[in-house]
Amino acid sequence: MIEIKNLYKYYGNLMAVNNLNLFVEKGEIFGFIGPNGAGKSTTIKILSTLLNPSAGLCKINGINVVDEPYKVRRILGYMPDLFGLYEELKVFEYLDFFAACHKIPYKDRNAIINDILELTDLTVKKDSPVGGLSRGMKQRLCLAKTLIHDPLVLVLDEPASGLDPRGRVEMRMLLNELRKMGKTIFVSSHILTELADFCTSVGIIEAGRLVVSGRIEDVVKSQGVNRHIKLKIIDNVELCETILKSTPEISNIEAAVLEKVFTFEMRADDQALADLLRHLIHNGVQVVSFYDKGGNLEDIFMKVTKGQVS
Amino acid sequence: MPQRLIKIYETLKPAMIFEFIYRQNHAPLVSYAISALAICGCFLFGQWPYEQEALHNSFGDRFFTVIMVYTIAVATVLATGHAALSISSEKEKKTLTLLRMSGLGPGEIVFSKAAVSLCFTVFILLPAAPLITICPFLGGISGQAILKSLLILFVSLLFYISAGIFISILFKKSYTCIAFATAFLLILHFGFFIIDDAISYASGASYYSRHNYRYLSVFSPLEMWRSFFDSIQAAVTPNYKPFSPESYFSLTSGESAAIYFGAAVILFYSGVKIFENYLKWREN
Ligand SMILES: Nc1ncnc2c1ncn2[C@@H]1O[C@H](COP(=O)(O)OP(=O)(O)OP(=O)(O)O)[C@@H](O)[C@H]1O
Ligand SMILES: [Mg+2]
Numbered sequence: 325m326i327e328i329k330n331l332y333k334y335y336g337n338l339m340a341v342n343n344l345n346l347f348v349e350k351g352e353i354f355g356f357i358g359p360n361g362a363g364k365s366t367t368i369k370i371l372s373t374l375l376n377p378s379a380g381l382c383k384i385n386g387i388n389v390v391d392e393p394y395k396v397r398r399i400l401g402y403m404p405d406l407f408g409l410y411e412e413l414k415v416f417e418y419l420d421f422f423a424a425c426h427k428i429p430y431k432d433r434n435a436i437i438n439d440i441l442e443l444t445d446l447t448v449k450k451d452s453p454v455g456g457l458s459r460g461m462k463q464r465l466c467l468a469k470t471l472i473h474d475p476l477v478l479v480l481d482e483p484a485s486g487l488d489p490r491g492r493v494e495m496r497m498l499l500n501e502l503r504k505m506g507k508t509i510f511v512s513s514h515i516l517t518e519l520a521d522f523c524t525s526v527g528i529i530e531a532g533r534l535v536v537s538g539r540i541e542d543v544v545k546s547q548g549v550n551r552h553i554k555l556k557i558i559d560n561v562e563l564c565e566t567i568l569k570s571t572p573e574i575s576n577i578e579a580a581v582l583e584k585v586f587t588f589e590m591r592a593d594d595q596a597l598a599d600l601l602r603h604l605i606h607n608g609v610q611v612v613s614f615y616d617k618g619g620n621l622e623d624i625f626m627k628v629t630k631g632q633v634s
Numbered sequence: 635m636p637q638r639l640i641k642i643y644e645t646l647k648p649a650m651i652f653e654f655i656y657r658q659n660h661a662p663l664v665s666y667a668i669s670a671l672a673i674c675g676c677f678l679f680g681q682w683p684y685e686q687e688a689l690h691n692s693f694g695d696r697f698f699t700v701i702m703v704y705t706i707a708v709a710t711v712l713a714t715g716h717a718a719l720s721i722s723s724e725k726e727k728k729t730l731t732l733l734r735m736s737g738l739g740p741g742e743i744v745f746s747k748a749a750v751s752l753c754f755t756v757f758i759l760l761p762a763a764p765l766i767t768i769c770p771f772l773g774g775i776s777g778q779a780i781l782k783s784l785l786i787l788f789v790s791l792l793f794y795i796s797a798g799i800f801i802s803i804l805f806k807k808s809y810t811c812i813a814f815a816t817a818f819l820l821i822l823h824f825g826f827f828i829i830d831d832a833i834s835y836a837s838g839a840s841y842y843s844r845h846n847y848r849y850l851s852v853f854s855p856l857e858m859w860r861s862f863f864d865s866i867q868a869a870v871t872p873n874y875k876p877f878s879p880e881s882y883f884s885l886t887s888g889e890s891a892a893i894y895f896g897a898a899v900i901l902f903y904s905g906v907k908i909f910e911n912y913l914k915w916r917e918n
Contacts, residue, residue, distance in 0.1 A: 404731050408732075
């Protein structure tokens with residue numbers, strides 16, 4: 325759906341994007357992660373036909389963004405990191421204006437806008453002026469505006485920046501909802517945990533260079549980072565501890581004896597985890613929960629990036 | 635054809651609604667305009683004078699001149715200023731990014747912005763309409779002359795607006811655009827006279843003479859309006875001899891208006907072309 329090949333972007337002498345190659349399948353949520361100044365926004369602007377690449381090829385749904393920007397704009401929804409809204413308009417009018425810009429016939433607009441307001445949870449604010457919305461609501465309104473022409477691909481530049489924890493959770497739920505509707509989503513962020521549990525694939529960029537990319541499981545496997553496991557049992561604490569300690573892949577065991585909870589890191593694939601669990605139960609440890617905490621992305625990120633800025 | 639008209643209307647409508655009623659909160663202004671139109675209607679419903687000769691030596695023409703000069707001055711400044719801010723302010727408020735992504739073409743954006751500026755100016759000036767309309771009743775000027783003056787005003791507004799939008803496309807900051815628009819107006823109105831004076835002086839005339847030769851200043855809007863008001867005077871004053879310095883050629887107000895119209899079309903077209911490039915690639 326999204327294809328980037330050998331992309332370069334220079335600002336004068338500064339190389340903001342350096343030989344970037346990416347491929348995002350239809351229906352995926354792609355998390356684009358990188359520290360400040362890594363070149364995320366630059367890549368996203370090139371993808372959304374707003375910036376000319378210095379070299380390289382970008383295709384959205386097979387359409388070249390350089391050659392046919394207007395065609396791309398029709399199937400792409402772009403949400404900038406910094407954006408202005410027409411503050412004097414009311415929410416409904418704002419969406420109606422953009423619906424008209426997209427040449428949506430007058431008679432269909434009302435229904436479409438109501439649907440989108442419902443989806444983005446802005447129905448109560450339908451008749452409020454845009455200027456009076458809170459930051460999070462403005463963010464959602466901008467997303468609503470992005471959805472108005474029912475784009476196939478959504479390109480969102482830090483949609484959750486400036487939102488409170490609840491707002492973040494809601495934004496995540498909204499993106500999941502959109503994914504279920506079959507949209508391909510390309511979302512950038514520097515907050516990893518925010519992306520870790522709902523992206524299907526990720527790309528990590530540093531100083532304009534893509535350091536890792538792929539489906540999350542593959543990335544985790546290929547980088548060989550440890551998985552964080554949380555284990556809660558009912559009894560046999562000592563036995564459990566011996567078993568864990570005798571397993572060579574396990575490190576950093578922390579035991580909370582009173583709560584009967586162990587946390588440890590394990591360098592293993594799914595099969596090895598399943599084997600460990602079976603082994604524990606087989607030996608009479610009564611397991612309440614055995615939970616892969618994730619957080620892996622953070623380790624990968626720390627491992628692959630060096631804190632460079634181009 | 636109707637299909638096309640509807641399409642233009644559909645394109646324009648959001649722009650207008652957005653700019654007028656809500657963004658600038660013009661609701662009071664619009665109602666003022668409507669009542670002004672109603673007053674005009676009452677006057678027109680009364681009696682339109684058709685015996686011009688009978689009305690010689692009355693003061694309608696002078697009254698008209700005063701009102702019209704005011705109207706022209708306000709219209710010029712407002713139209714150019716509003717147009718010069720139209721696109722640059724969107725750049726400044728970062729709303730242009732979203733507008734670019736909305737799939738509107740450069741032509742549509744520029745056209746809607748121009749239409750908005752035109753309507754804005756017309757709405758602001760509508761209160762002058764009743765005053766202009768009573769002039770024929772005071773005598774000394776015909777309804778036709780008034781219509782002609784409004785037509786010329788309209789055409790020159792088109793020119794000012796396309797120039798303003800052109801400036802607005804070129805620069806990023808709205809204060810830059812306002813500065814350039816002001817400079818543009820000054821040069822357009824007075825610059826030609828200074829150049830002509832300089833040329834005459836260089837070729838031996840005395841510097842401040844009113845009888846200097848005329849080269850470029852024929853193209854100044856001031857000259858266009860002068861020749862228009864001369865023609866009004868000529869119509870009501872027997873043996874009227876307007877002051878006019880020598881020139882290679884002179885233009886009637888209609889011809890000047892035609893030139894401005896051509897210039898407006900060229901400016902508009904090149905503005906759209908430049909904007910097209912801008913929309914494609916420049917970041918804002
Ligand atoms: N218009 C510009 N002119 C010159 N340099 C620029 C411009 N925009 C970005 N850069 C440079 O390009 C590099 C990448 O910037 P970019 O905005 O893509 O980073 P980012 O990954 O989006 O960072 P952040 O997480 O802070 O949003 C930075 O070093 C920045 O200074
Ligand atoms: Mg950014």
